[in-house]
Amino acid sequence: MANQDIPNQEILLDMYKKSALAKINDENARRVIMNGSLPMIYYSPRGQEIIPAAISVNLNNSDSICTIYRGMHDMVCKGIPLEKLWGEYAGKSTGTCKGKGGPMHITHPETGCMLTTGIVGSSLPIANGLALSYQIKNEKKVCVAYFGDAASNIGAFHEALNMASIWKLPVVFVCQNNRYGEHTKFEKATSVTRISDRAAAYGMPGIHVDGNDPVAMYNAAKTAIDRARNGEGPTLIEAMTFRFYGHVFGDQDGYMDKEEKAKAMAEDPLPKFRAWLIEQGYASEQVLMELEVAFDKQVKEAIASALSAPWPELDELNIDVLAAAQH
Amino acid sequence: MANQDIPNQEILLDMYKKSALAKINDENARRVIMNGSLPMIYYSPRGQEIIPAAISVNLNNSDSICTIYRGMHDMVCKGIPLEKLWGEYAGKSTGTCKGKGGPMHITHPETGCMLTTGIVGSSLPIANGLALSYQIKNEKKVCVAYFGDAASNIGAFHEALNMASIWKLPVVFVCQNNRYGEHTKFEKATSVTRISDRAAAYGMPGIHVDGNDPVAMYNAAKTAIDRARNGEGPTLIEAMTFRFYGHVFGDQDGYMDKEEKAKAMAEDPLPKFRAWLIEQGYASEQVLMELEVAFDKQVKEAIASALSAPWPELDELNIDVLAAAQH
Amino acid sequence: MMESLNNQITTVEAINSALADAMTIEDGIILLGEDVADPEEGGVAGVTRGLSTRFGDSRVRSTPISEQAIVGAGIGAAMAGMRPVVEIMMMNFATVAMDMIVNHAAKLRFMSGGQTQVPLTIRMATGAGLSTAGQHADYLEAWFAHTAGIKVVTYSSPAEAYGLLQSCIFDNDPCIFIENFIAYAQKGTAPEKNSRIPLGKANIVRAGKHVTVVSYGPQVGIALAVAEKLSAEGVELEVVDLRTISPWDKATVLESVKRTGRLVINHEAVKAFGVGAEIAAVVQQELWGDLLAPVRRVGAPSCPVPYSRPLELAFMTSEADLENEIRLALK
Amino acid sequence: MMESLNNQITTVEAINSALADAMTIEDGIILLGEDVADPEEGGVAGVTRGLSTRFGDSRVRSTPISEQAIVGAGIGAAMAGMRPVVEIMMMNFATVAMDMIVNHAAKLRFMSGGQTQVPLTIRMATGAGLSTAGQHADYLEAWFAHTAGIKVVTYSSPAEAYGLLQSCIFDNDPCIFIENFIAYAQKGTAPEKNSRIPLGKANIVRAGKHVTVVSYGPQVGIALAVAEKLSAEGVELEVVDLRTISPWDKATVLESVKRTGRLVINHEAVKAFGVGAEIAAVVQQELWGDLLAPVRRVGAPSCPVPYSRPLELAFMTSEADLENEIRLALK
Numbered sequence A, B: 001m002a003n004q005d006i007p008n009q010e011i012l013l014d015m016y017k018k019s020a021l022a023k024i025n026d027e028n029a030r031r032v033i034m035n036g037s038l039p040m041i042y043y044s045p046r047g048q049e050i051i052p053a054a055i056s057v058n059l060n061n062s063d064s065i066c067t068i069y070r071g072m073h074d075m076v077c078k079g080i081p082l083e084k085l086w087g088e089y090a091g092k093s094t095g096t097c098k099g100k101g102g103p104m105h106i107t108h109p110e111t112g113c114m115l116t117t118g119i120v121g122s123s124l125p126i127a128n129g130l131a132l133s134y135q136i137k138n139e140k141k142v143c144v145a146y147f148g149d150a151a152s153n154i155g156a157f158h159e160a161l162n163m164a165s166i167w168k169l170p171v172v173f174v175c176q177n178n179r180y181g182e183h184t185k186f187e188k189a190t191s192v193t194r195i196s197d198r199a200a201a202y203g204m205p206g207i208h209v210d211g212n213d214p215v216a217m218y219n220a221a222k223t224a225i226d227r228a229r230n231g232e233g234p235t236l237i238e239a240m241t242f243r244f245y246g247h248v249f250g251d252q253d254g255y256m257d258k259e260e261k262a263k264a265m266a267e268d269p270l271p272k273f274r275a276w277l278i279e280q281g282y283a284s285e286q287v288l289m290e291l292e293v294a295f296d297k298q299v300k301e302a303i304a305s306a307l308s309a310p311w312p313e314l315d316e317l318n319i320d321v322l323a324a325a326q327h
Numbered sequence C, D: 001m002m003e004s005l006n007n008q009i010t011t012v013e014a015i016n017s018a019l020a021d022a023m024t025i026e027d028g029i030i031l032l033g034e035d036v037a038d039p040e041e042g043g044v045a046g047v048t049r050g051l052s053t054r055f056g057d058s059r060v061r062s063t064p065i066s067e068q069a070i071v072g073a074g075i076g077a078a079m080a081g082m083r084p085v086v087e088i089m090m091m092n093f094a095t096v097a098m099d100m101i102v103n104h105a106a107k108l109r110f111m112s113g114g115q116t117q118v119p120l121t122i123r124m125a126t127g128a129g130l131s132t133a134g135q136h137a138d139y140l141e142a143w144f145a146h147t148a149g150i151k152v153v154t155y156s157s158p159a160e161a162y163g164l165l166q167s168c169i170f171d172n173d174p175c176i177f178i179e180n181f182i183a184y185a186q187k188g189t190a191p192e193k194n195s196r197i198p199l200g201k202a203n204i205v206r207a208g209k210h211v212t213v214v215s216y217g218p219q220v221g222i223a224l225a226v227a228e229k230l231s232a233e234g235v236e237l238e239v240v241d242l243r244t245i246s247p248w249d250k251a252t253v254l255e256s257v258k259r260t261g262r263l264v265i266n267h268e269a270v271k272a273f274g275v276g277a278e279i280a281a282v283v284q285q286e287l288w289g290d291l292l293a294p295v296r297r298v299g300a301p302s303c304p305v306p307y308s309r310p311l312e313l314a315f316m317t318s319e320a321d322l323e324n325e326i327r328l329a330l331k
């Protein structure tokens, strides 16, 4: 753990709960895909859970996030209800989006999950808009835009950071640098060693942090979110991490450095965090195990309920395309 | 003049010729618009001529440029024939583009004027492509992408600089920072004090230079162009300058700082350069005056020839849309 | 703004008033776009002049040249409950923001199962005739009309601009509001304050019995001029102003063509794969047996907008082009 | 690649071979796109696998995620005399590169008065059926067809993919080459090496006399299946594979419909303002008097592509949809 201010026990446990729930949810997702009971195109965030856990413990329910196809962990940490999440994965009428959006477009405004986009880079400009609204209405709310390392090379990233900085928007840009964009290594596509250094191009603070270190990540998140909330403007956080299961779950990983991957998996941040919590006396093995068992049960119940839920009616094709007549 | 290596007399005179021709061409353009003999929407580059003059004396005929609507000076310095330029301004069949492109889309491949775009930022990605071709064919040629300060906030800028850096393309990005984008002040739209600092976000050298100083600008151009030609990759040059006649010629300038403008016009780089050349003994008043008179004559002849040239035939609407049948 | 002589106002004044009057009623309306605030003179055509002074710098913001960020900011603010009006200076610049418009603004209501909505108005100007050539004058409404989840609206007079823009702003869907640059100075009768013209409803601007002409934008004026001319010969055109290009008012168009038996569609956009094609395709199917002649279309030729004045004039659809197609329809 | 059993190859193999064979003949052909090189496994579907190893890292380059820069690089290299083939992974991502495609690639020949040209091929995949939902499955060919200066091409079998892609690559205009993701694994007879199928020419894949069905892409397979079925009832469909969507082969379509008197157009894209509208509009005008029934169209409903499997199936045009329209046309 980083040699920094350590958050209190409550926060640490909250972070553990969030990240463990995301991990267990991921394990179950991979299980139901593998066993064929719920096949879907799935972008596993396994290995990256500490990042949104640390962000989310610094957010209120009324703060919002905009995330990407690989954003299950971001939303679970933000508090999205599992039944609705799984309902959407299964394409059922009980899903967050009545089955119409699917895994790449999960939305749940009640918990602040405002957008999941399948277009690289597009979470950022829209997050700006949410933040702009908070600013104009003087609401003291914050929006977090999640995105990947490779997304930092697309135009929308550039435009969004410039605008956010000019207008001091209450937004935090969180780049989850998992070292790959699809099959392409970070270094091959990105012309700067640290994405956080790009912040200087926008007169904005940039924080480079080990996203797998709960304490360091907590402090980075707190600094940036406080800054945004206090009207001091946006921050770019580059959180270093790794994705354990390739780009899309089931791909052959042939493009990945085997050693790099083995090393990253050996340093799985979740068991590490867990061991540290016990070692430091923040929680007992017993308590954490009970939590995990309960989470697993919750997830499995959510899946069961999704699998048995009804499909949407076919006339949903004509609904929600345009608003129901108003004038 | 900057306290730097001073180019030799031949180069200095060449730079003066190029910039003076662009200045005289601009004066005539404003004259024919004002007197109604050739009305057109015109983006005057008056005040910015030193920049492309310094660039162009470092380029060969087979090197290329991609420029923008405010790019008359860039093309005149690159050697575009005046008759064809004016033919295009007049929309005549004798124009570079047979009158079909117009002032915002002047093209003349024989002198390396490959592209004029009316879309902010779009000169950069296309310049990369020309440079990519030179690199793959190992031709030791260089492409220069010209653009404005405000263009540094659009996505295409970001994507182009990143790609050029990753691939070490023989391209030079020349930002003519005239302190305004249309009616908007530089500071209001751009989140960084110096655009050249953005180069660091792409692992690329950035040069901040007084674009109105012939010696400093020459050295910046030479450094960047040599670098590109030697296969060392791209450079971002931010050349500080000013546009004397607003965004589009004829606009009311109400958005401009009167003092700032008066000061800039008082420091018109062209008379300054001229006085310095005489003072330092590089040229006599007599020689320069003769040059200028000759240029003015050339320009007026080009205009006269454009005005009397025939319009394109109406079936030009159907020509050059697609290639003539090939297979 | 609206107290002009004889109750006549320009289109610029109408649009400016529509924005001002809407902003007065509802705080959630904000304006974003290049040069839109007063230190920047309210845009190159002055359409938003005075509004930042009146409603404050927070609600009226000149932006960097970043169309993706502009539209994205509009989308996010709309999702948060505001009613942003963003300006994309010229329609061709929408090409750098199509992801935001098409993949996001248009789809978020559907993809979220109705949980979020994007009450965003995107204003954009265009039109040939100003010698701005290939990259500043395209009419791209067919692209947006082909995109589910977004409304496409344009006007044929200052009062129509006012009423339709008001409706777009207060509509709960994303609306593309198309302005014609050359007609900004066009004058017309001032609208009633806060009057709205319903979206999705066409307007029969001239009744007639021989040929229906469907049009929109400044082309409606061309249709009316041709109608005047042909009336002298005893040919009575019924001129339908579509107002909303998508979703278009099938009922009104079909009812009219059923009466007249003949249809000519007239737009400035390139004819091939343009909006007229959809209308022709629907009408020939729905009114099979009622049509007295094939549906005909007037639109630009398949080429970029040319610069040279004679070419530009030949490119633009004219009264003569429309008259010609009408005469063919009457044969 | 092409030595497969029974001379059968997949579409992926056909496209891969078309690229490889063209690159062997001409040095100026380069490939740019996300993950296209071999360290990145030649793309998520492996379409370009083996090519960087064979032709070198300089000619086959995996790019950053920067579609504007990718297409821009293709345009510039094409202007300099090369024949780049760039990949935009999915058609929906073209929305971030529309400026490059529409304002530049399509217009530079015209705007330069023929001094420059852009012999660029832009490959992009799409198609519903894989549960990728709203942002990965749109068919946007109507946008490109409405844009003068660009050709739009797609194929209905591996051999067609090979021959048409070869033609796009060696064509002197920018070509949009549309691939269907779900049909990548589809097998068919291998083409002859270096065979090219001319652009702008449709192909009558089945002769018939009662109804003409015009289609393109995988929908041609649907048309053939329906033709087979109806043939048993004595109804003989003439199936026309458009191959080039724009500029489309009017002569072949008109000649066919003149014979059959009936036309149904079938595409996966949203029906409203889709490619079918233009074909219907032209045919009803040109063949007025020859048509025995109105032109009918099959296309997707006006909504984003939905995720849920039953919705996705209902969204996608099916054999039943086509059969239904054909029966209506025969009434």
Ligand SMILES: Cc1ncc(C[n+]2csc(CCOP(=O)(O)OP(=O)(O)O)c2C)c(N)n1
Pocket: A070, A118, A119, A120, A147, A148, A149, A150, A151, A152, A178, A180, A181, A182, A243, A247, D034, D065, D067, D089, D093, D096
């Ligand atoms: C504009 C656009 N281009 C390409 C893609 C295809 N694509 C999906 S994910 C991805 C890689 C993104 O990598 P990164 O930003 O690092 O995020 P990660 O998947 O690693 O979390 C690509 C290229 C896309 N979705 N959108």
Ligand SMILES: Cc1ncc(C[n+]2csc(CCOP(=O)(O)OP(=O)(O)O)c2C)c(N)n1
Pocket: B070, B118, B119, B120, B147, B148, B149, B150, B151, B152, B178, B180, B181, B182, B243, B247, C034, C065, C067, C089, C093, C096
């Ligand atoms: C994508 C796009 N957005 C907006 C415009 C309208 N526009 C034309 S020039 C310009 C200002 C550009 O300023 P800058 O880059 O500083 O260049 P300058 O005109 O000062 O030389 C704008 C906003 C455009 N042409 N393209």
Ligand SMILES: [Mg+2]
Pocket: A148, A149, A150, A176, A177, A178, A179, A180, A181, A182
């Ligand atoms: Mg990544």
Ligand SMILES: [Mg+2]
Pocket: B148, B149, B150, B176, B177, B178, B179, B180, B181, B182
């Ligand atoms: Mg400028």
